[in-house]
Amino acid sequence: MAIFKRFPSVAQIAALSGVLVFVLSSWTLLWFFWKYPSWLYFLQIGEILTVLAYALATNFFESLVVLAALLALAVILPKKWFAETFAAHGLALALPVLGYMIFIAYQFQAKADYPSAALNWAPVVLAGAVLLAFLVGRIPFLRRAVELFADRATIFLYFFLPISLLSVLVVVFRMFQ
């Protein structure tokens, strides 16, 4: 299949996935541990772990969605622009967007009905992400730094991937039991 030839290498995909899983799951785990003490008051450990299974399964699918979007870009764009440097370019695009999403999420803590003002910055953030991706391609030092970070983040996959798959199994089992 010609389309698979346009795919980045497995190592590049794994490196980027590690970062995505790390960011998305860490965010969820942060709030999980914020809620955990109150749950301990009335939930049993098994029930709390079930909630965690739902959370990690959701994170897993979130990571897949973001990864799929970046893979689609890799397929669409010329191979030299994106696929060959998938980890570096993907990370340069994904990190500012995820950071911006965290910023938007915090707007809701301030009980904003709808964070219109913050959302108005979306085109600027996107443009910034594209610029960063461009610079990553142009500045070797920056590219190496980003790739190094992505490479190190691969370790999170060894931890999160099995747990996420187990969580998906738990959720599926509970849905059909």
Place this chain on the structure above:
Amino acid sequence: MTNLNRRDFLKLAGLASGSLALSALAPQALALGAQPQASKPNLIILLFDAMSAKNLSLYGYHRETTPNLQRFAERAIVYHAHDSAGNFTTPGTASLFTGTYPWTHRALNMGGLVARNMLDRNLFSLLAEDYTRLAFSQNIWVNYFLNQFTPQLDKILSPGAFSTVSQVVGSAFKDPAAYRAYDDFLFHDGNPPASLLFGLAGRLLFRRQYFSETSTLGAYPNGLPRAGIYPIYFELNKVFDGVFETLASLGAANRPYLGYFHLWSPHAPYRPTQEFMNIFDDNWKPEKKPEHRLGMRVAQSQLNTRRRNYDKYIANVDAEFGRLIDRLEAQGLLENSYVIVTSDHGEMQERGDDGHVTPLLFAPVTQVPLLISAPGQRTRVDITSPTNSVDVLPTLLQLTGHPVPDWCEGALLPGLGGTADPERSTYTVEAKSNPAFAPLNMASVALRKGPHKLIYYTGYEDQAAFELYNLEADPEELSDLYPTETELASRLKDELLTQLAAVNQPYQR
């Protein structure tokens, strides 16, 4: 179907002028209720969240908040001293379902669950044999333990049913844990969503939908009523229409049913329609009560404003209730149904305290309405002896010909098989900050016995504290008798502490 007909009820009303007469009538009421399965009555429970009996004109409140409840009362047994066993939704509703006090069912905390060994000890399981059981709650906390009872329920409607716009993720899953995972955590609307991608996207889309679909709704000047922090926005008339249609469809089936409807209103935020916005702009100021040391220290002027808005919202809910009852009557659904109107807890705007998230256990937050209309009932019966929400389960079991289990802590309601016992002790328990499976060391407990009410606060201050009131002589609970009525105080204190020690015993390590 054999119903409680007009003649029976006239007889009942005539004899029920005093509690002794009521006790004499008990066997008759029982006999009427305990019918063979083929003709068992339906049970319709309408629970209005946070409806304080103290703010209802039905019970003598200054403002005319409930003309329709008063109209309904003309065909019902009206309980004038009915307390909830809890002072907020979780314990109050769990006590109603299980007929046990919070120290037994252990649904103590906000959003808590009933003890896992009680999953088959509830109204739904006890009626399983011969009743179709449907539950609807706009309050997601109630759904948490309704979902614990899933095997005993034929249908649980989504909390977002009948809403104008809503986003309830858990109802899409068969697994009860999904509510906790999604609606209480990943998609929770009170904090940043714990799911960064799906949760945030869901919330942004929901907010956009809310603004686009509600911008043209001018009937609610303060905004659409909302089910607390959860993304469920509704119009009162649509919710009541939904309740009616659900009951009509249940009535079409050839099987007795239990329909439990837990309606969010008149719980805050108080958002009446335009029609009710100005009805109580009367400059009336309720009696100012001294601030309680455990209160929130809210200014009296603010409390008065909140009370006025609460009253308006109650009047709005009452109007919709009247419309519902008229439709049920026109449909003939009242002829073969017991209709139970009650609440899970009250609401207070006094003593510097606003709402019901409080350790306080004064009447506005504990005393709730209870009206029970028997099939075909046409006369009013008033019961003034103290009753408690734990009494509802055994009474309904008795009325439907089921045995009352020995673990049940309630008693049969006077007028429906029970007798008024002046020596009976009932309790209201607040322990939201206490771990569910530990002794109650941070709690407020009110013991009600005859005209007296002893309140015990433990864990909130350096030392435990007691207050004692005589509710007959001092219904506003202004005069603390604890320092002066030492003998009575000592007796009630001993009883309360002994009871507390007994219920704490299984959790001592």
